[in-house]
Structures are given as structure tokens and as C-alpha cells.
Amino acid sequence: MPVPAYSFLLLSGVLFTMGAVGFLVRRNPLVVFMCIELMLNAVNLAFVAISRYLNSLDGVIFAFLVITVAAAEVVVGIAIIVQVYRAGRPMDVDDLDLMKE
Amino acid sequence: METLAPFVLLSPLAGFLVNALFGRLLPRRVVGWIGAGSVGIGFIFSLNLLLQLLTGAHSLDQTYFTWWQSGDFSVPFNLYVDRLSTLMILVITGVGFLIHVYSIGYMREDPGYSRFFAYMNLFVFSMLLLVLSGNLIWLIIGWAAVGLSSYLLIGFWFERPTAVLAARKAFVMNTIGDVGMVFAAFLIFLNLRVLDFQGLFSRVHQLPKGGGVITAICLLLLVGAVAKSAQLPLHTWLPDAMEGPTPVSALIHAATMVTAGVYLVARMHMLYDWAPAAAATVAVIGGVTALFAATIGTSQVDIKRILAYSTMSQIGYMFLAVGIGAYAAGMFHFMTHAFFKALLFMAAGNVIHAFHDDQDIRNMGNLRAGLPITFWTFLIGTLSISGFPLFAGFFSKDEIIRAALSAPGTEFWLGVVALVTAGLTAYYMFRLFFIAFGWEWLSHDERHLHEALPVQTVPIVILAAGAVVGGYIPVASFLTPVFGHAVDVGTGAFIGLAALSVLVALIGFLAAYLLHARRPDLAVVWRTRLGPIHALVEHKYYIDELYDRLFVRPGVALARFLNDIVEPRVIDGAVNGVANFFLLEAREFRLIQTGRVSSYALWTLGGAIGVVVVVAAFLGYLPVRLGG
Amino acid sequence: MVVGFAIVAAWEIVTAAGVVAFRKPIYNALSLVANMLGLAVLFLMLNAQFLFAAQVIVYAGAVMVLFVFIIALMNPESDVALPRRGSEWIYGAVFGVIFAALLVSLLFNRGLTGRPGTLTPEAIAAVGNVQTVGIALYTKFLFPVEVTSLLLLIAAVGAVYLAMRRIR
Amino acid sequence: MTINLSGIGIDYGAILPELVVAGTAIVVLFLELFVPPDRRRWLAAVTVVGLLGALVATISLWGQNRSAFGDTVIADSLAAFFNVLLILITIATVAISPRYLEALDLDYGEYYILILGATAGMMLLAAATSLMTIFLGIELLSISLYVLSGFARTALRSQESALKYLLLGGFATGFLLYGMALIYGATGSTTLRGIAAFTTAASSNAGGNVLLLLGIGFLSVGLAFKASAAPFHMWTPDVYEGAPSIVTTFMSVATKSAAFAAIGRVFIATFPSISSRWYFPLALIAIFSLFIGNLVAITQDNLKRMLAYSGIAQAGYILLGVLPGTAQGFSATLFYVAAYSLMNFGAFAVVTAVAAGGEQTAELSHWRGLFYRRPFLATVMTIFMLSLAGIPPTVGFFAKLFVFQALVSAQIWAPLIVAVIMTIVSFYYYLRVVVIMLAAPDEAVVEKRRLGIPTSTVLGAAALATLVLGIFPAVVLDWATRAASLHF
């Protein structure tokens, strides 16, 4: 019995939500960043699954691009986080509130 | 037919302009004679008009330019000359001229000499405009100009707070009248589509006789007339108007302003004939005012105020006359009144000058010796106003009383009122005469009083002549083309009524003689005995106070309430409330910007949830269904 | 097949929970690695061998090493030392549950509506999985790939700028 | 299977402007190695020259309709319109940059590379006709801007702004991608042409397609984030405030323009058949943006934050033009985007110029009496404020007029009424700036600081254009109409 397409979408949705929740609840910027990766991975799962079930290659390529871009983003993101770290600020996104109302 | 009517107007206008613009540059003599002369020239032109009318012309109506023309609202500037207006302008310019001449002497030391003459000329011009105007708009313009002139002259000595207040009072009261007139003009135009007199008189019969419209028109006109002529209930400005220089009082009371109301009713007699209820109102107001003012006159001690109330009273006679349809009688009395009232005021002016501007009659006396001409002319005036036989006042007043008594119905009672008033008139005038001019005029007094200059006495003497012989001028027959024939009364009734009025006048005279010449102590006794009534009368029935409580104070209180409460709290408060609401909301919404990444992401996620919800709603998974 | 999917799905969820819930960043990172490896397995199940390799090499291999390296560089205990603030967990959980519930209820038993293409597993297998992807990358998706190269260049420039200590 | 390139439309002419911009970035990258540190202005000059080249290349694309690279990108009037706009913004930004960077000791060559990278990404976004290129365009511009936000590396605020932007941007990208995946699943295609073919087909019942609607919803979350429309706007004030002023200047206008290009392509060109589905959420986003942006702006004491909120509000107005889904509405949107770019760029550029003059803070209190100290800056600022408020004769008025006209024609009343009320509120804060500049200065210092020719030229030109387009808007409106009409 083949796995129905929607089960991959559901799994993807759950993983996406977990990533989003992690983003909301975690305060270490590195962990928050990891949660973004989790969300992107969830999206990739959806892309690949759809690609498989629709017999098209677009999703795979899209996922490939996402992986690449995510890597680039991580590089930049880590660089920024390191900057903040170098400035001696605590590793807590909630403490980064020099700018607020 | 070409008339010289514009020149009657232009002459005092020119005098006004010259004195107003260049008066301060001209020598005083020149100013004075320009002022008087311009009116005198106006009198000569008036005589020319009289001649034209006597030689056949019925009336002269000439249009000079269009004032406004749109749709059927067309107002020309036209002058309408008939016997009524001619009589008026003759008196205005004639008596006015004498008053001007008198003023040359009277005002000779006043710093505002040229201003005074400018105002006086403006006054005469305004009155002439009022009288000569051939349409209602220009009559109203003249009407208001008269009010303005009176304002200027009453407030002539503007350093005096009382004069300033009196002037304002006069103006505001007159404005009430003006508004009434304007409303009357609206009704006339909207119902008859016409505002010039000839058209009006020819169309007035299109309205139902005695109907609401014509009655309303006449009553609204009456508001104007009452305000201008100081009749009840808009009379309170007139006594205060005594704040002006005495020649002004003479002008206002004798020749010009206060008689405008009488003229108006007479001019509009076709309307009043068509509205009996309104005419009756006129008569009642006149009769009541006559009595009312006369009673007040009995208790005043200011010489000019007594004369002022006497004017009110006499105008009341005239109102009574025109109200009952005795227009000619009213106009006749207007003329004789002009003579003797101008005379009385100017003589009083001499007295006041002699007493260094003291106007209290109780401080006066010994005038026969000091001011003989003034004394005798004043006596003539007093006799004339009191209706002593063969004096001018006798004839004119008698005609009114006769007309009232011989009329049927309630008007009879008005005649009785008029008769009583005649007695009171004799009483208060002689009271004035006895107290001010002194019963002790036979004895000598240490005070050295000086008779006025000839330029002041000559006009008085001329007027005294008028006050004596004015009664023999056939005014009634002169005005017949305007008003038609007066009611004819039998000789017997004539003599009987004349005797009756003479008798009444005599009673008044004797009472005055008894109380103020023979037994002054009795006057004191009676005054205490009549305490409350006397106080009531002395305080002019508290009407000034009543108006103050009823209108002035509530008005100011309302204004303060609006200014202090309504404007800042209610109206602006609502506006600021809205603004504050937004500011408050803004501060609330501002707080969502916490600076924390997680809360920002929460909003994003919330927005995403919102999107999902909307999708669900579109697809029908939610109770609320969106879209199609 | 279904059983395999179920096992991997459970693995995915557990490791994702680890990413979210572990308090030490290093554990989070390791959970993420585990999660990504599981995902790679799913890719295999979905006949995407090329992506399986890319996922393992790029993500698990490169990206996560970077993460771990940085965690080692910085104070690994910092998150533990942070004062607890409960409200985020509540908000996060509530919003997450609502979001997931809505999503799941909408997607459950929902088929894909898109028109299927021609690249069935069989057609791909005929050419070879990696070959197919490679050909697509350099033909149909040439432009996106080129853009990605620019993107990587810019990211490199940016990261170098930020990270380098310059002496002027 | 052989590699066959013939069927996919390799057409480098169609992406020439983007290529020139990217090429310029690489040229600057190499040049930077050789240019001595005190001659970095040369890099700015090279950048401007490259951008001018891109402008020339763009003009040749006007009026064409060249879909290239397997429908992933297109060269049409809409793309050309945005290319011109974005290139002009970038040129202006680069022109005023050196002075500011030198004042802050930030004059590194990477700045120009990143600006060029961001520009390339935005241009790509405007030309993108595939979900992939939309995603890549957004990421290209985002990554560049993440770094640019943190360009003042040692400034805490700049770092913080970069980190916030990065994290929240990544979060939003997740939604964007998830939406794209769902759309792909629903339609089986990643090109807009393919998706449009699916949705417009009568058999598809696109209006009832869960996947598609969810996908569109998440996609719009991502795009609204980039356009900083509420409630996805939260990053905007903080990032704008913390980023170096010059970067804020650039991104406040350029990002939004590019995002609206994508919004136009997605909603108007791709999903016209289900406009009744996206109208409602989009209207809500517009109303929410108008409400939050205008309301919170009135309490701001920091000019950059105030302008950030104003930008949120302006995003609401621009979005209003999309709502009717008509050519008239979209051309109004385009006109508004152009007008917004002009006036908001000007406003931020003044902030930058003031900051470069030594006042490192954008607190409003420091602007007291600017009219007396620096009359030129205050005057042009006044013009921009009036334009943002929408008072004629400035371009901002016509922008609002055309959008409102489109709404009235489409009988869309509720958003219009909110917009009108909020516009009135907006007068309060825009004019407050003017009021403060008018207030008597605390001390009567008359500083005569030179702005520099490039800055004064750019500011003067922007102010002049604001006025001239406020009197003769027809030219730009015609361009916008033609750019918008291609899809209908």
C-alpha cells in the first residue's frame, strides 16, 4: 500500500509548525536559527513529496535551491551572530531590545 | 415732470460732506452757516415743491437709477413727492433750519463744532430721504440713516459714559424697528411683487381686506414706527437720548425722527385702511403711550426729560389720530407740535446754558428777569402744548380728540384717554413752568442770568409765532388729495368738544398752579400719600429695569454660558475628544512593539493563522462564510 | 512502505521536538542533525537520491558542522543560564497547536490537484536519477541556478565582511 | 537523453540589466582590491556608471514581452518600469553614500557590492515569473540587506537590527516557501504561466482548492513581510532604526517597490480568476497596515521609527491599489510605488544627510529649528512630508488620488473610508515634523555645514521631482498604465 501524498504534507506541516514554535519559544539565536532550518527542511519535504507524486522535477530542483540558499543564509546568519557575540552581548534574542517602543 | 426734489436732498448732504470732510479746516462761522444754510436752501427748494403741488400737480414720482434688478425684484431709486411729503419736508427743513441757526449760538464753545453740524446735516438729510423716498427700500435706508444720525448726536459727547450708553440703546432699539420694517418689506414683496409706493398702493387691494398678510405687514411696519417714534414698548431710548446736546433734542423731537413713525403710518394709510386690526393697534398704542408718558412726565425733575416724555405723549396723540384714520389730524398735530416742541427745547436749552448745564428744574428760577425772551416764548410753548384756546396746539389736539370721541366703538374710550392726557399735559407742563421758571418770578433773585445770543433767541421767537398761529394753517384741506375728506363734524359738537378739552386743560393748569405755585406743601403731602404710585411713576414704571432683567442680562448670561461652557467644553471638547481618542489608541498600539523577536514572530504566526482561518472560512469550514 | 514511513515520521517528530526542547544548544544541534538525516531517508523513499546526497553533504555535513563549531566557540551553557520566562512557551504552544490543527484539518485526506507530469519514477530511472536532475539544472532551471551562484557570491562577501577583523 | 537547450529560451538580452548590475558587483569586487582606502569614492563612481549602463539596457526592454529561461523570468514593461525605478533609487543612494560612510568610518568596498547585489535581487524579483525566481530574488535582496543592516559592524544597534532582520526574515521565508510548495502541489507548476493556466482553466475549481488558497495565503505572508505590511511589519521599525541611515534609506523604498512588483505579478497577473478569494485577506492586511502604521506613527519621537511606521502605512495605501484587481488599480499602485519611492527616499535621505552632518540620532528633538540652521534640508524635508501626507501640488497627492479613484470605480468602500480617516491622522505626524523644524531653536546657532554636491543634487532633484510630478503626473501615470496593462 503506497503512502498517500497527504501524509507527507501532514508530516511537513507538523515539522513546519514545530520549527515555528521553536522559533517562538527559544531565545538563543543559534537555536532559533536551527528552528528556521527545521522549517525549511519541512518545506523541502513537501516539495520533494509533491514532486514525486506529480511526476515532475520542479520540486526537487526547488528543494535543492532551498538547501543552497539556506546554506548561504546560515553563513551570513552565523557571521551576524558572531558579531553580536563579539560585542559581548548575551546570547538571548529577547535581550536584544535596544530598539523598541 | 421734472422736480427739484433731489436738490432738497442734496443740499443738506452737501452740507454734511463739506463739514465732515473739511469742517476742521474751516472757520467756525463758516461751518455754522454752511450747516444752517444748507438746510435753509433745502427749505427754499421745498417751497418750490409746494408751489408745484399747489399749481396743479397731484404727485411727482421720478426714478433716478436702479438700485437692484434681478428677476422681478426690482428696486429703483425714486423720489415721490405729494402733499404729505411736502408738508413733512417743509417742517423738517423749516424747523430744522431754525434749530440749526440756534445751534450756531448754542454750540459755539463746543470743540466738536464742525462734527456737530455735519451730524445735524446728516440727520436732516436722512429724514428728508426717508420722507421723499418713493419706495420701501430707500425709505428703510433713510429710516436707518435717521437712526444712525440720532445715534451719532445722542453720543455726541462721547466722553460721557451715559451718553455712550444712551446712544447705543437708541441704536439697538431702532435696529429692532428696522428689522420689523425689513420683514414688512419682505411680506409686501413676496405677496405683491412690488416695493415702490405707487405700485404698492395700486396693488394693495389684491390682498384680502383685514387678512393675515396685510395685518402682518401693517403690524411689522408698526414695529418700525413704534421704535422710531418711541412708543410703547420700544420707548425707553427716548428719555436717555437727552444725553445729546439740546438742539439735537429739538431736532429729534420736533422736526424729524420721532415723527417718522407717524409719517410712515400716514404714508401707508392705504395699507392700514385695509387692515383695521392693525390700525386699531396703532391707535391703542398711541393712546396708551400718550397717557403713560404723560403720567411719567408729572414726576420728573430733569427739564429735558419732562419735555421728552411730553414728546412721547404728543406722538402718542398722533399715533392715535392716524390709528383711527384721522390722518390729516395727525399730520396737523405733527406740524404744530414741531413748532412748539422745538420752541420748548430750544428755550430749555437756553435755560440749561444759563444754569451751567444743570438740568434739574428744582434748582432753577428767576427766569423772567434773567431770560425774558426765553421766559415768554417758553410760556407760549407751554400754552400751546397744553391746548389753550387759539394757540396752535389747541386746534390740532382738539381735532384728534374730536375724531376719537366721535368715532364709534372702543375708539371712544381712546378719546377719553386723550382727554385725560390733555389734562395731564397741562398739569406737567405748568408744573415744569412754575418750578423751573419760578413762581417767584415777580420777586428778584441775586443770581445774574444772561439771556442767550440773538442767534438763539430769534429762531425761538419765530417758532413762538408758529406756535401761536400755526393752528390757522389749513393742513387738513391741504392734505385732502392724499387722505380724502376728513370726517365732517357739526359746529355744535365742535364747540362742545372744544369747551370740554379747554376745561380739562384748565383743570390741569389749576392743579399745577395749586400744587407748585400756591401750596408747594400740598405737593409734598400728596407725594407721600401716593407713595408707591409716585415711586412707580417716577421710575418710569420700572420698564428699563424690566427690559434689563428680561433681555439684556439673560442675553449676556447666555453669551457667557456659550463662551465659558459650550464652546470650550462641548463643541471643542468633542473635537479634542476625538483627537485624544486617536492618541490614546496610538499609545496602546505602540506597546505591541516590544523589541523582542519572539513576539514579532508571534504576530507573523498570528497573521498566518488568520490567513488559514480566512481560507477555511472561504471553503465553508467555519460558521462565517466569506465570499461566494 | 507505510510502516517505513511511519517509523521515519516518528523519528522526524521526535528529533524535531529535540531541536525545540533541549536546553543545551549542542543537543539541539545534534537533534537537528538527526532530523536532517531522517529527512534524507524520506528523500530516498521519495525517489530523490540526488537530494538525499545533497541533504547529507550540505546540511548534515557542512551546515551543521558550522553550527556545532560556533556552539563550541561560544559559551555552550549560556541558554541554561538565562532566566526562564514562561509566557513564550504558553503563547508558542497555543499558537503552534492552533496552527498545526488548522493546517492538519485542512490538509487531511487532501489529494494533490496539480496535473501530473511525465517524469514518472520509471522515466527517471531510464535516464538515471542524478543525470535527470543534472540535465534539468542546466537546461530548464539554468537561470535559477545562475542566480543562486550570484547569491552565494554575495553571501560570501557579506559573511567575510562581517566576520573579518580589519585593521585600517 | 541529450541536453537540449533550444526549447527553453536562453535569452541573455532579456536579463541584460540584471546581468549588468551583477557584473558591476563583480567588477567592484575586484577593483576593491586595487583601490587605495582613501580613494573608495571611485568605487561609488564605478557603481553609478554600471547602474547607468543597466538603465540604458533597461530602456531597450521597454514595451517588449520577452519570456526567457523556461518562463522563469520575463522582460516586459512592468519589469522595465521597476528596473528604472530601482536603478534610479540605487544611483541616488550610491551618490549620497560616500559622505555618510566616511562620516561613520564605514567606507568599505563591500558596501557597493552588497547594494548592487540587493539591487540585482530586486530587479530579479520584478522580472520573476516563476516561484523559484521570486524566491531567489527575495533571498538575494534579503541576504544583502541582512549584511547591510549590520554594516556598522561595531554598532550595537546595527548588529541588533541585522540579527532581528535575519531571524524574522528567515521565519517569513519559511512561510513564503511553504506557500510556494502548496501552490506547486495544487497546480503542478512553479512558473506563474503554468499556475495561471491551471487557475484560469474552467475545470480546475481553483476557488475551492484548499492547497492553492493556503499556498496563496502563505505566499502573501512572505510578500507582505517584505513589503512591511501589517501584521507582518513588526521588524520594520526596529530594523529601520538600527540600520545605518543610508541603508534604511535604500531598503525602505527599494524593498517595498520590489515586493509590490512581485505582489502585482502574483495577484493580478496570476490569480485574477480567484480575485474574490484573495481580495478579503489582502484588504484586511491593507486596512491593518493603514491603521497600525498611521496610528503608531503619531506617537513616535524618533524620525526613523516614525518614517518606518509611515512606510507601513504607505504599504497599506499601495496595497489598496491592488485590491480592485483592475488595470486602473494596478497602474495606480505602480504610480504610488514610484511616488512613494521618490518621497520616502527623499525623507530618509534628509535624515541621512543630517546624520552625516554629525547628529547621529534621529530623535525629533534634535530637529528643532532646523529651518533656521539648515534651511535647505528643512525645506526639502517639508516638501517630502507634505507629499507623504498627500497635499497637492506634490506627487503624493496624485498617488493617493489615483488609488482612491481606482477604489471608487470598483466600489470598494470600507478600505477607502479607513484610508481616508487614517490619512487625516497621518497629517498629524507628518506635519509635526514640519512644526518641530519650525520651532524656535534652543540656541541660535547657525551652522553652515556643506552638504556636498552629490547630496544636495540628489535631494534637490528629489524635491523638485516631487513637485514637478505633483503638477505633471501624466507622464509617469502613462508609463504605469502601460506597465500595468500588459497583464490584461
Add this chain to the structure above:
Amino acid sequence: MSWYTLPGSVPWLTLSLVIPLAGALLVALTPGEVRRVVKQLGVLSAVITLVLVLAIIGGFQHGVGNLHLQFEETLRWIPSAGISYHLGVDGLSLFLLGLNALLFLIAIVIVDPLIPRLKQFILLLLILEAATAGILLSLDLVLFYVFWEAMLVPLYFLIGVWGEGQRVYAAFKFLIYTVIGSFAMLVAILAVTAINFSQTGQLSFDWTVLVQHPAAGIWHLPAGLGTIGIQQLLFIGFGLAFAIKMPIFPLHTWLPPAYTSSPIPVVIVFAGLVSKLGAYGFLRFNLALFPDAAHSLGGLLAVLATIGILYGAFMALVQTDLKRLVAYASMSHLGFIGLGIFAGNLLGIEGALIQMINHGVIIAALFLIVGMIERRAGTRDRGELRGLAATAPLFAALFLVVSLAALGLPGLNGFVGEFLIMLGAWASFIPMAVGAGIGVILAAWYVLRFYQGTTQEVPPQPATFGELRTADVGVLAPLLALMVLIGVTPAFFPAAVDATVKALPVLLR
């Protein structure tokens, strides 16, 4: 008037807009230090404008032209949006144009050359003149709106920078208030065009097009709250802008602070002209485009106008600040204008039209006088002023004439307008006319309090109040001349405006 025919090839109306702007440009290019030159440039351009406008008035032909519009100019502007540059003048705008030019000339003449930033002041005044002239001349609704809003900016700065007291607050309040109305109008403008487009298929903001097809139809309120006529809605949209600008009670609370804070040259044009633009707008747009709504809503507005008459009069009665007093007096007078307009008949409207001129002349003169008092006495508190006539009789005399005109004395210009307005109102709603009559009586009261309270009684010693100078007489003289001229022979006025007013759709209904 049509005393002569102006050559048609010259864009006379555009010239009357361009000349002040050219003057503004010249002023801008002049260094601010040469104050004399700056001011003379301003005066010169205002004089040229006045001469030009007088030439236009003289060349205006009675009852000629498409919709009685003359000197029409049409240029393409934004054709794709249906917007054109269309100017024209008719009976509604003709004399207001003259008033505009006259008041700005006076305002610029009386500018004190020693004020700070004189150059900018003159500059803004000239721009304001062009904007107000543009409002009067525009026949395209968007063009009108552009001028309408553009007027705010110079006014805002003139009050906010050169004002006194709470100048910034006042300017702000004025602006926000005005903008509320403006945006309501903007929406209505768009709607009216859209409706016309749907009815006729012609996308046009042109007044001459729109006036021929009054909007029709019913609007169903959401949630079954009933229906409202489209015309009524549009009428309210336009009316809000004009009612605030006039202002009509209770939308007036911006007025006292704005007038009080304005410098005298500004308040002359502000009170003298700008308020009239609201009334003009009612005539030009509300009565012309929405005749049915004008009938159904006219009564309500007439009531508000009458309340305004009385309210303003009562407020004026108790003010001690003379500027505030005149401000409320102005409000009361504007109530008359409103009443005439909403009476909706020939005489009421013509009365309102001429009263607009009268009010401009009178209020300008009153504010000039307040300025003269303040400059000489150093205060404008009525409690501290008295006896000015003692040392300045000429001043008192001229002041008196102005006061009399203000209280509507027959024979001066105020009467002409008030008479016609009340006559028109009487024909439509008698109680309103009676209320207005009470307003006239109150006017006599407060104006005389104002006049007497300042000029009369014994002056405080030493009396230092200076007499008028030639320049003061020079600026008052044309206004006084107009007061007398219009009061005595106003016939030229209906001759020029009759055809236009009679053609107003509201009268044809």
C-alpha cells in the same frame, strides 16, 4: 460689465494665476536683506494682478458663453484619468476674483517690512494668492481640489511661523480640521466622476460635463439600515469641506484660534477671502451638481447657518480680545451667507454672493482696524482700551463707517446682502429669516460695544493713541469706497451675475 471686449487669444485667467507666482519667484530670487525691494516686488505683482483682474471684470459680458462661463481655457493635463486644466469665470467667481486681488494687495501693502523673514512671508502670500485665485477659476474638480489643498500649505506656514500666541496649535488645528473636510470632498469628487462615468461613459472631472448630468440613485446602507440618496451622500461629502471652511456651526472651533493667532496681513485674506471660498464651493458644486440634495438638505443647513448667526453674535458679545471678537462676528456674518445659499432661491443666492464680497471687504477692514489699534495701543484687550477717538478722530470716523457696514446699516453694503439673504430665506423658511433678524439686532449690539468700547469715553491719561497715517487711510479707503458704493448703487452686481445664478440647477428644479 462688458465695457469692452478683451482679446480672446490671451490666456487671461492663467495670467492671473501666473503673475503672483512669477512675483513669488522673483521674490525668491531676491536676497532677503534688501527688504524694500522684496516688499516692492510683492506689491508690484499684487498690483499687476489686481489690474489684470479688474480688466477681466470689465470685460466680462453679461449672460454670454457656454453655461455663462467666459475666458475659458482648457488644456490636456492627465487625460487617462479624465483630468484637465480647465479655467473659466462666471458670475459666481467674477467678483470674488476681484476681492481676492484687492485683499492680497492690501495684505502685502500692510506687511511690516521689519518682520523677520520678510522674504518668505511675501513669497508665501503670493503663492497663497495664486492658490485662492485657482480655487475660484478651476472648472475641473481635481484642479479645484489641488488648489484647495495647496492653499493650506502657505496658510499653515503663515500662521505657524509668523503668528502669535498659540500659533502652532492654531495652525495645526486649522489644518487638521480642513483636511477632514477635504478628504470627504475628495472621495465625493471621485464618486461623482465614477457615477457620471457609469451613466454616460465619459470619464471626466470637468464641472461643465458633470453639471449636465446630476447623479441619481439610491444607496442602500449596509445591514438594512435604510437608504439614502446618492446625491445626498455626495452633497454631504462636498458640503463637509465647505462647511468647515466657512465655517458652519458647529464646525467652527478652529476659527477663533486661527484668526487670533494669524498676523494681520494673513487674517485679512484668511477671514476676508478664504472663508468665502467655502461658500463659493457650496454654490459652485453643491448647488450646481446636486440640486435635489440641495433641496432636501438645504433646510437643515439653513438651520445650522441660523444657529451660527446667533451663536457667533452671542460669542462676539462677550469677547475681550478684539481679534476673537471679530472672528466670531465673522462667523455670524458667514451664517448669513450660508442662509442665503441654502435658501436656494434667486434672491437668497444673489444676496449671498454679494454678501460674500461685502463680508470680505468689511472683515478685512475690521481686522485692519484691529491691527491699527494693536500697533498703536500695544494691546487689543477691550478692557484696557477706551477713548481712542479723543486723539484719533479720523480713525474713529473710519472705524465707525466700517462698524456700521458690519452691523448691516441700510445704505451701506452690509444691508444689501443681508436684506436679499433674509428675503430669500423668508421665501423659503420664515423662522430662519426671523432668527437672522434677531442676529441683525445682536449685531448692532456687539458691534457698537466693540466700537464704543474702544473709541469712546475718556481716554486713559496720557492719551497717546496716534492718528491714522496716510498709508492707513490708503488701505482703508478702497474698502470704505466699496462699502458706500455697494450700499448705494449695487445694481452692477446682479447685472453681472444674474444669468449665472438663474442657470444654477438648484433654481431650475
